[in-house]
Amino acid sequence: MARALDLQNYIGHLIRRAEQVHTALWSQQVSREITSQQFAVLNALSHKPGIDQRTLARLTSLDRSTVNQMIRRLTGQGHVSQVRDAEDRRRTLLELTDQxxxxxxxxxxxxxxxxxxxxxxxxxxxxxxxxxxLRRIAFMDEALESSD
Incomplete structure (x- = not known):
């Protein structure tokens, strides 16, 4: 028979449970329409208007495909505007709308x-x-990359 872990002392399990608690609180007290990840996107765009999706993904620690989907949704809802970069037409720059x-x-x-x-x-x-x-754990991958 396989040895079982005591999940009450297993950091991965506790992080997942803590995220579940946060998500439930977010839905109850903040918004059922805007997720905490979408909030992070809006917050980053407020802090650094005119950035592209790649930079936004890095700032929010979200993958680029997730950011792409969020931007499409937030643009469709009128919360984010997109404009082509005049210097590099391949880039799309993002900003919060007044809404x-x-x-x-x-x-x-x-x-x-x-x-x-x-x-x-x-x-x-x-x-x-x-x-x-939590910050050390969350950014462990960046610390490992910088030590290479």
Whole structure:
């Protein structure tokens, strides 16, 4: 008989469960129409207007095909505009529309509230360590690439 892992001590399982909790909270408290990944796209475009999809994918840690689908959906909903780069006609540059900016502004307070709700489960002294630990895990692949 195969040895079984104690999933309550298995980081991959705990990360997946934590994502499930976050997704449920997002749907209940932020939006049923805009996902947290779409929020990340809107937020990145607010921070860096006029970027292309490749840059957007890198900034949001999403694959390019996922970003492509999201941009099509967000453009169709009137939240994002696309224009051809005058210097390189192969590139499409992305920006939030006024409607997209208004949507993002409305989503930020409940998104911040969820963040505080989740961090509030931890003792205050551990919150910074939790963020740092998750950041290290989330960007482990980039750290490995830079050490090559």
């Amino acid at each position: 997209g900016s208004e949507l993002l502004a409305a989503l930020i307070p409940p998104a911040e509230a969820i963040n505080q709700q989740l961090l509030g489960l931890l003792p205050e002294a551990q919150r910074g360590l939790a963020i740092d630990s």
